[in-house]
Amino acid sequence: MNERPISGAPAHTRTRGGRRVSALLCGALLLAVTACGGGGPDSGDGKGKGKGAGESAAARSGQSEAVVTIAPKDGATSVDTSGVLKVGAAGGKLTEVVVKDAKGRKIDGKIAGDGASWTPSAHLAAATKYTVHAVAEDSAGRTAAEDTSFTTLTPENTFIGTFTPEDGSEVGVGMPFSIRFSRGITDPGAVEKAIRIRTEPPVEVEGHWFGNDRLDFRPEKYWKAGTKVTVDLGLDGVEGRPGVYGEQDKTVSFTIGRNQVSVVDAKKLTMKVMRDGKVVRTIPVTTGKPGMETWNGQMVISERLTVTRMNGETVGYGGEYDIKDVPHAMRLTTSGTFLHGNYWASGAFGEYNASHGCIGLRDVRGGWDKKAPAAWFFDNSLIGDVVVVKNSEDRTVDPDNGLNGWNMSWEKWKK
Numbered sequence: 023m024n025e026r027p028i029s030g031a032p033a034h035t036r037t038r039g040g041r042r043v044s045a046l047l048c049g050a051l052l053l054a055v056t057a058c059g060g061g062g063p064d065s066g067d068g069k070g071k072g073k074g075a076g077e078s079a080a081a082r083s084g085q086s087e088a089v090v091t092i093a094p095k096d097g098a099t100s101v102d103t104s105g106v107l108k109v110g111a112a113g114g115k116l117t118e119v120v121v122k123d124a125k126g127r128k129i130d131g132k133i134a135g136d137g138a139s140w141t142p143s144a145h146l147a148a149a150t151k152y153t154v155h156a157v158a159e160d161s162a163g164r165t166a167a168e169d170t171s172f173t174t175l176t177p178e179n180t181f182i183g184t185f186t187p188e189d190g191s192e193v194g195v196g197m198p199f200s201i202r203f204s205r206g207i208t209d210p211g212a213v214e215k216a217i218r219i220r221t222e223p224p225v226e227v228e229g230h231w232f233g234n235d236r237l238d239f240r241p242e243k244y245w246k247a248g249t250k251v252t253v254d255l256g257l258d259g260v261e262g263r264p265g266v267y268g269e270q271d272k273t274v275s276f277t278i279g280r281n282q283v284s285v286v287d288a289k290k291l292t293m294k295v296m297r298d299g300k301v302v303r304t305i306p307v308t309t310g311k312p313g314m315e316t317w318n319g320q321m322v323i324s325e326r327l328t329v330t331r332m333n334g335e336t337v338g339y340g341g342e343y344d345i346k347d348v349p350h351a352m353r354l355t356t357s358g359t360f361l362h363g364n365y366w367a368s369g370a371f372g373e374y375n376a377s378h379g380c381i382g383l384r385d386v387r388g389g390w391d392k393k394a395p396a397a398w399f400f401d402n403s404l405i406g407d408v409v410v411v412k413n414s415e416d417r418t419v420d421p422d423n424g425l426n427g428w429n430m431s432w433e434k435w436k437k
Contacts, residue, residue, distance in 0.1 A: 086164035088114025090156045096170035103148055103174050103259035103267065104212070109140040111158035114166070116140055118157040123150050145216065147258040148267050149176040174259065177267040181205035183237075183257065186324070186425075187405060189274045195244040195281050196322040197406025198425055199253055199274075206234040208263040213237070216268070218254040225249065230435045232422040242432045244408065245278040247298070282407045284399075286381055288316060288414035291372045293381070295399065305395045306372030308364065309414065310379040316411055317359060317379070317419035320428040323407045325353035326400070329389060332360070349389030350400035354381075354409060355424040361409060363389055363396030371395075381409070 091110040094101050101107075109119050115137025121129040129152070130143040137158075146152065153171045160166075183201040187193045199219065207213050210231055219227040219239055223246070229239045245251075252275045257268030286293045288309045295303045310316040330351045333344045349363035363385025370376040371384045385396035392401070408428070421430040 084164070086114065086158070086166040087160040087162075088112070088158035088164070088166045090116070090158045090166055090168035092154050092156060092168055092170045094172045096172070098172040100175045101146075101172050104145040104261065107142055107146065107152075107154075109154065109156045111138055111156075114158040114160035116156060117159050117165070118155070120155045122153050123147065124152075144256065145212070145259050145261075146174050147271065148174055148269070150174050150259075177265070177269075179205075179266045180269040181207075181257075181262050181266055182268070182270055183255065185253075185255075185274065187276045189276070191276045192279045192404065193276055194323065194404045194406030194408065195247060195278055195283070196320070196408035196425075196428060197245070197276075197278070198238045198240040198322075198427055199251065199276075200236065200238045200425055201255075203235045203237075203262065205263060205266055208234065209261060210234070210237070212260050213257070213262050213268070216256045216260045218256065220252045220254070222250040228436050230427060230430070236422070238425070238427050240427055240435070244281070244283070244428075247278055247281045249278040251276050251278070278406075279404050282403070284407070284409050286316075286409060286411045288318075288375070288411060290413070291375070293383075293399075293409075295402070303398075305383055305399065308367060308370040308372075308374065308376045308382040309411070310377050310416070311375045312415070314378045315375075315414050315416035316377070316381060317355065317416050317423075318411050318414045319418040320426060321354040321359070321409050321411065321419060322425040322428070323352045323354065323361075323403060323405050323409065324425050326403065326405060327351045327353075328400075332362075347387065349385050349387070350383075350396040352400065352403060353424070355419060355426065357423055359419075359424075361399075363394065363400070381411070 089112045091112070093108045094106055107121070109116065116133050119131060119133060119140040121131065121142065129146065131140050132143060133140045151171060151173045153169070155167070155169050157165055157167045181204045183203050185199065185201040187197055214229050214237065221227065225241045227239050227241050229237050231237050252273065255270050255272045255274065258271040260268040262268055281298050282296065284293050284295045286307060286309065291307055291309070293305045293307045294301050295305065328350065330348050331346045332348045349365070351360045351362035353360055359379055361381040361383070364382035365385050365387045367376045367382065368384070370382070383396035383399060385394045389397060391397060418429055419426050421427045427435065
């Protein structure tokens with residue numbers, strides 16, 4: 023009897039009773055089960071996980087797990103100038119943060135030790151567009167970046183500071199940097215932080231507030247001759263009082279000239295002019311008469327006038343005097359104390375006190391005589407030179423009466 027082949031199966035695999043066919047089918051089924059993960063090394067039973075297991079989808083795709091965040095949001099306007107700009111990183115650490123204004127000037131800042139955040143070191147300018155570029159890196163060294171821009175607010179109310187000395191000037195060793203604000207300041211810390219003093223050679227310089235509208239800076243002792251002083255006024259955008267912002271961004275530089283300090287003895291009626299501690303000339307003077315004595319203390323020349331008018335009405339002395347052509351006048355206090363030429367009291371110099379509180383030196387009307395003591399001293403003086411008065415019957419001048427903060431101890435000054 024002839025056997026008929028089974029349809030679809032190779033003839034050589036068929037044997038009587040089909041036993042070999044069954045064995046092949048079972049083997050095929052076993053391979054199929056194994057391939058589907060039934061207990062193999064990558065079967066997902068928790069034993070021997072394969073490469074890539076447990077990673078995020080971003081990591082498996084080659085993207086960084088670090089995420090950069092920037093506040094304020096991209097395109098924001100009317101942003102406050104302080105306390106708003108912040109950069110952060112999650113899933114990694116910040117490696118670079120660059121903030122620039124429209125002119126390309128960088129804003130200083132610092133990345134935290136853990137790399138999770140960056141904050142600016144100072145306030146931002148008002149009405150200014152800024153761009154932010156930040157980069158973070160994850161644990162595998164893959165980087166992510168974010169770029170945004172925003173614009174700060176335009177203030178409705180502003181303040182400025184009027185300062186002395188002038189930019190580029192040469193001044194005496196007693197000259198502080200003094201700035202008076204057009205509005206009273208209620209956040210002095212923010213304003214003072216925005217003013218940076220740099221000196222060459224380096225010296226510690228501290229600021230002191232007189233009231234809420236004046237801030238003076240000086241070292242502990244008189245400046246060293248030849249010192250170069252640079253002041254950065256970064257007041258633009260500083261909120262000096264609620265809703266009132268500074269509008270100055272300016273650099274001022276001045277140089278300290280030779281060391282000249284003059285000492286007036288109100289009893290001996292002399293003034294010793296000293297350069298670098300050595301007396302170069304002794305000049306007879308007259309000071310305030312009884313009841314109108316000259317202040318004691320260290321006073322700084324703050325103004326030089328070849329000729330000026332002095333009227334008793336302006337300083338509380340009524341109509342006692344009105345001299346329209348006082349020569350070689352140098353201001354020592356805001357209240358009206360001057361060191362000046364005197365042509366009307368010719369017999370007083372070195373003999374008796376005859377003034378209303380000023381220091382008088384012999385001069386001629388019109389100030390034409392260059393050999394007169396007042397003319398010589400005027401020509402050899404700078405704004406910022408120091409005049410020290412001693413042995414007067416009056417008290418020591420107030421530190422804020424003129425540029426006379428030297429009459430305050432260093433400890434009080436720093437407070």
